[in-house]
Amino acid sequence: MKQAGYTDTTQKEYLREAYSYLQSLEGLPAEDAGKMNVVGFLVAKQRSTGDRTRNRTLSAIRSFYVALIDFEMANRNPALEVKKSKTEKNKKPVYLEEEELVETLQYIGGRYRSRNIAIFLLMGYCGLRVGEVHRLNLKDFKKGKESIEVFGKGRKWNEIPVPSVLLSYLIEVEAQRITPYSAKEDAFFVSQKGKRLSIRQIQKIVGQTFSAFKEKNPKVTDMKLSCHKLRHSFATMLLRNGVDIRVVKELLGHSSIETTMIYTHVNDEQKKQAMSMVNIPLHAIG
CATH class of the missing domain: 1.10.150 (DNA polymerase; domain 1)
Structure with a gap:
């Protein structure tokens, strides 16, 4: 494997x-x-x-x-x-609207708040998978180029430009980084015990943020929010803002554009706007 x-x-x-x-x-x-x-x-x-x-x-x-x-x-x-089961191919991904994603940011807390914010932004505003955040090393942060190199699925490297707000948090996290227990450890995110921050710990940070967000926002109470839903939100936000799907594909590290296509869903408001343009000629019906 x-x-x-x-x-x-x-x-x-x-x-x-x-x-x-x-x-x-x-x-x-x-x-x-x-x-x-x-x-x-x-x-x-x-x-x-x-x-x-x-x-x-x-x-x-x-x-x-x-x-x-x-x-x-x-x-x-x-x-x-044995044949695989048929699954719903066009199932709409669960995601937060852009304004909901922005609102979620104020609920990020914890003892290491700057670190937690950086982790959240990497998934919600750079589209990283939780495993990619976990594997991020110091050498992968290209401060001079304002980018990060991500080791993703299929052993593929992907360079992603970092938004200025996230860049400042990454610089702060790097400066406050706990010295790892092992001298060979190059992890960017280090736990209190001096080890690479685990996937479970990252999921806990995001889970606590979503729990606090849901308490104040009943409309999202039933949404199954997770680390991967931040990635969905990122992809949806880019496509809604007119970013070329081929660029989104590269940022997400997809091997096929068909995978990226699941994020081209439309919301109810867009459907209503489209249907408002339909003109049924009542006079012709008589």
């Missing part, structure tokens, strides 16, 4: 799924398992999860068998004989 460029989070999820699958075989060697063993495991799991989770689990099992075949520990991949 490391050679394929999988993120640390994906590696952990895939390992967890592989262990669960092996336990479901109840002692049957993985190389002797067949299609129905995989289907049985997926069916049992799907009772409490949705189609997307099922497909991710199937991908993990497929990858597991690919590894077994590579190491000459199996001759076939029974998971390839």
